[in-house]
Amino acid sequence: GAPGRADPASPRDAFRAEEYFLPDGKLGPWTDVYAIAATLYRLATGKPAIAPMARRAALQAGRADPVGAPLDAIVGAWPVATVAAIRLGLALAPANRPQSVSALR
Numbered sequence: 001g002a003p004g005r006a007d008p009a010s011p012r013d014a015f016r017a018e019e020y021f022l023p024d025g026k027l028g029p030w031t032d033v034y035a036i037a038a039t040l041y042r043l044a045t046g047k048p049a050i051a052p053m054a055r056r057a058a059l060q061a062g063r064a065d066p067v068g069a070p071l072d073a074i075v076g077a078w079p080v081a082t083v084a085a086i087r088l089g090l091a092l093a094p095a096n097r098p099q100s101v102s103a104l105r
Helices: 011-015 029-045 052-060 068-074 080-089
Strands: none
Touching: 011 029, 029 068, 029 080, 068 080
8 A cells, every 4th residue: 555545453564563554654665664563563562563543643743652661571581683683673763764675684
């Protein structure tokens, strides 16, 4: 689907970066990095990541990022560097994410 045209109730939203939902969102390798990180999050925590627009709403309301505590909880069960990579890959702003899979690795 095109940016801005996703079904807001879709379970796939947990794997889509924020820019996917924005009419002027620019997609690129950083968008794939988000999807990879969201997949790793699912594998590590057993639950899908919160959709990015819901995460943005939580942050704008002054609440903590909903993916933070579950990532904190897996430190020790998963290597610290892997958890850090997942956290970076799930950054909401595309510029804050690794810009390629090589950079994520």
